[in-house]
Amino acid sequence: MAILETKNLSKAFGALAAVDDVSLGIEAGTLHSIIGPNGAGKTTLFNLLTGTYLPSAGRILFDGRDITGTPAHRVAHLGLARSFQRTNVFPAFSLLDNAWVAAFACGPSWEGLLWRRADRYPEVKARALAALADVGLADKAGKPVREISHGEQRQLELAIALAAAPRVLLLDEPAAGLSPEETRKLVALVRALKGRYTIVLIEHKMDIIMSVSDRISVMHFGSLIAEGTPAEIQKNPEVRRAYLGGVAA
Amino acid sequence: MKKENILLLAAVLVLPLVLRPAIASEIWIFAIFGLGLNLLLGYTGLLSFGQATFFGSAAYVAGWLLKHYGISVFLALGTGVFVGAASAALVGYLCVQRSGLYFIMLTFALNQLFYFVAYQWTSVTGGEDGMPGIPRPAFLGIDFNDPFAYYVFVSALFIVSLWIMRRIVESPLGKILQAIRENEVRAEAVGYDVARFKLAAFVIGGAFSGAAGVLYAMLFGIVPLEAIGFVTSGNVVFATLIGGSGSLYGPIIGSFVFIWLSESVSTLWARWPLLLGVAFVIVVLFLRGGVVEAWSRFWSWRSSKPKT
Ligand SMILES: Nc1ncnc2c1ncn2[C@@H]1O[C@H](COP(=O)(O)OP(=O)(O)O)[C@@H](O)[C@H]1O
Ligand SMILES: [Mg+2]
Numbered sequence: 001m002a003i004l005e006t007k008n009l010s011k012a013f014g015a016l017a018a019v020d021d022v023s024l025g026i027e028a029g030t031l032h033s034i035i036g037p038n039g040a041g042k043t044t045l046f047n048l049l050t051g052t053y054l055p056s057a058g059r060i061l062f063d064g065r066d067i068t069g070t071p072a073h074r075v076a077h078l079g080l081a082r083s084f085q086r087t088n089v090f091p092a093f094s095l096l097d098n099a100w101v102a103a104f105a106c107g108p109s110w111e112g113l114l115w116r117r118a119d120r121y122p123e124v125k126a127r128a129l130a131a132l133a134d135v136g137l138a139d140k141a142g143k144p145v146r147e148i149s150h151g152e153q154r155q156l157e158l159a160i161a162l163a164a165a166p167r168v169l170l171l172d173e174p175a176a177g178l179s180p181e182e183t184r185k186l187v188a189l190v191r192a193l194k195g196r197y198t199i200v201l202i203e204h205k206m207d208i209i210m211s212v213s214d215r216i217s218v219m220h221f222g223s224l225i226a227e228g229t230p231a232e233i234q235k236n237p238e239v240r241r242a243y244l245g246g247v248a249a
Numbered sequence: 250m251k252k253e254n255i256l257l258l259a260a261v262l263v264l265p266l267v268l269r270p271a272i273a274s275e276i277w278i279f280a281i282f283g284l285g286l287n288l289l290l291g292y293t294g295l296l297s298f299g300q301a302t303f304f305g306s307a308a309y310v311a312g313w314l315l316k317h318y319g320i321s322v323f324l325a326l327g328t329g330v331f332v333g334a335a336s337a338a339l340v341g342y343l344c345v346q347r348s349g350l351y352f353i354m355l356t357f358a359l360n361q362l363f364y365f366v367a368y369q370w371t372s373v374t375g376g377e378d379g380m381p382g383i384p385r386p387a388f389l390g391i392d393f394n395d396p397f398a399y400y401v402f403v404s405a406l407f408i409v410s411l412w413i414m415r416r417i418v419e420s421p422l423g424k425i426l427q428a429i430r431e432n433e434v435r436a437e438a439v440g441y442d443v444a445r446f447k448l449a450a451f452v453i454g455g456a457f458s459g460a461a462g463v464l465y466a467m468l469f470g471i472v473p474l475e476a477i478g479f480v481t482s483g484n485v486v487f488a489t490l491i492g493g494s495g496s497l498y499g500p501i502i503g504s505f506v507f508i509w510l511s512e513s514v515s516t517l518w519a520r521w522p523l524l525l526g527v528a529f530v531i532v533v534l535f536l537r538g539g540v541v542e543a544w545s546r547f548w549s550w551r552s553s554k555p556k557t
Contacts, residue, residue: 072438073437073440073441076438084438088438089432090427090428090435093427093428101428104425105440105441106439106440110421112420114417114420115417116421118420
């Protein structure tokens with residue numbers, strides 16, 4: 001069964017149809033990639049799924065429930081967590097605090113919100129540390145963000161999403177701006193997360209996509225033009241024309 | 250006990266011996282006001298330029314009840330806290346959706362609105378003449394008209410306020426407010442209703458401002474019109490920035506510097522605001538963390554110096 005579904009989802013910015021009549025189903029437990037050239041509407045699709053933008057038309061179903069129009073902070077509590085294409089962390093915080101804030105938000109209770117010391121939530125701290133460990137940053141938990149490299153900030157970006165203990169992870173180009181070496185590391189990381197979460201991955205580095213995805217959807221000018229297994233996508237003539245053309249042909 | 254707390258306790262004990270008790274009281278009252286502002290300014294990253302709205306409203310309402318109904322000092326205090334929080338809820342509700350300069354201008358504009366209501370409503374507020382004749386009713390035989398007794402009352406309330414504020418900033422709420430200051434978009438994305446948390450910061454800050462407003466009215470026996478004017482809003486921002494908005498103690502030090510300068514230097518030199526201006530420029534240009542940062546820089550410089 002699809003855990004996350006869109007029905008004829010559209011988003012217009014003025015005359016531009018950034019997302020155009022997209023109907024998509026993400027099966028629970030899979031890694032489903034969304035590819036497409038720059039400006040195809042991939043990030044906008046994520047912004048719709050997470051409630052950051054209100055769709056112009058169409059519906060979003062999570063776990064069979066209609067969540068269209070649910071504000072972003074509530075969507076997070078439903079178990080949908082995202083990472084951002086442009087690193088989007090809490091700069092003055094330590095890595096642990098970055099993950100802690102996300103872990104607390106979606107924790108079991110906000111009891112003591114006003115009066116209990118923030119360091120007296122052992123289970124929240126444990127979850128934040130586990131998220132950092134998942135991305136290989138456990139030994140840097142106490143460091144401030146400005147002391148880690150760009151590659152490590154991309155890992156932190158992921159850890160913040162993981163700390164929420166989500167059911168579905170939306171990853172927007174996690175390898176954006178990384179060197180080949182750092183990219184390999186991050187792909188290994190995503191591969192390790194596969195199976196533990198339902199993952200929706202936006203990426204436009206072809207080699208990554210083909211090797212990790214269960215299914216691939218291809219976006220072009222806001223529309224879905226193809227969907228299938230990596231092998232099917234590679235053979236699809238329309239995809240080759242629209243997107244792979246210069247890369248794989 | 251922590252170094253800061255020992256210093257503070259010493260200051261509470263020594264201040265009334267070296268300064269007039271009224272000035273010493275004013276320092277702690279202004280510090281409570283600053284603590285409230287700094288939850289918004291330093292922790293949440295919201296520059297409210299309208300804190301006098303809450304300070305003044307509380308002073309007028311509690312002052313009026315003190316004057317006409319002779320309510321007890323604690324009831325007056327409770328009233329002030331409530332009025333401060335309620336007026337901040339109203340102002341906050343209108344402001345939290347805005348950001349940047351719009352936010353600052355709106356807090357300022359709403360402050361002006363309250364000011365003009367106070368200015369026009371002379372039958373209650375006394376308009377430009379202020380609302381005089383506010384008593385300090387005795388409580389359990391303690392005569393608060395004795396400046397020392399009132400000083401003890403004020404400084405005890407300051408310590409309680411500081412304790413409460415410390416609990417708040419060290420709680421998850423404090424961390425969430427700082428996360429909002431650091432990155433609003435991400436805070437929302439990880440699951441916090443940013444507007445509601447900003448509103449909470451307003452209400453708590455307003456409650457502190459309200460407490461300060463009532464104590465101020467009782468200290469001087471009058472609510473002057475300026476208590477609700479933008480100069481008061483500016484002063485508390487000024488003092489907090491000079492002390493350092495990045496820490497819990499910044500506004501306290503700022504209050505000390507501000508009140509002490511305005512009370513002692515102003516009698517010697519009428520152009521004393523010039524001094525404050527200079528201090529402000531220094532802070533903005535070189536010391537974003539205010540006196541607190543200067544202090545910690547000095548200590549790290551001292552300890553890094555090789556011993557000869
Ligand atoms: N907030 C916005 N306002 C106006 N146009 C936008 C906005 N966000 C995205 N767009 C436009 O929508 C199109 C799709 O952008 P985006 O979703 O970021 O593409 P992708 O992530 O696939 O590169 C682009 O043409 C972009 O300029
Ligand atoms: Mg994008």
